[in-house]
Amino acid sequence: SCALAAQTFMIAMAAEGYDTCPLEGFDSKRMKKLLKLPHGAGINMVVPCGIRDGEKGIWGERYRVPFDEVYHRL
Numbered sequence: 001s002c003a004l005a006a007q008t009f010m011i012a013m014a015a016e017g018y019d020t021c022p023l024e025g026f027d028s029k030r031m032k033k034l035l036k037l038p039h040g041a042g043i044n045m046v047v048p049c050g051i052r053d054g055e056k057g058i059w060g061e062r063y064r065v066p067f068d069e070v071y072h073r074l
């Protein structure tokens, strides 16, 4: 699926020192126009990429589920 490709891309970017942010909520019509894609094309996900700007790059309060609650080594 496209999500697996997107995830692999994000992991590869992280390995190279870049941050990414997957987005599924976007204006598909405008995005297709911007990228000059045909009307019938479908965009699965938008993945902005960049280099983090330390604390200056954080605009609002962030919520994080504790790592131990979501990761279990078997």
Ligand SMILES: Cc1cc2nc3c(=O)[nH]c(=O)nc-3n(C[C@H](O)[C@H](O)[C@H](O)COP(=O)(O)O)c2cc1C
Binding pocket: 021, 022, 023, 024, 025, 026, 062, 063
């Ligand atoms: C598949 C997927 C789609 C997402 N789509 C959106 C989106 O449309 N808008 C949004 O604000 N965050 C979206 N997120 C969450 C952001 O990628 C990001 O994790 C979130 O804004 C929190 O940012 P932070 O990690 O800096 O706290 C999505 C996450 C995933 C995994």
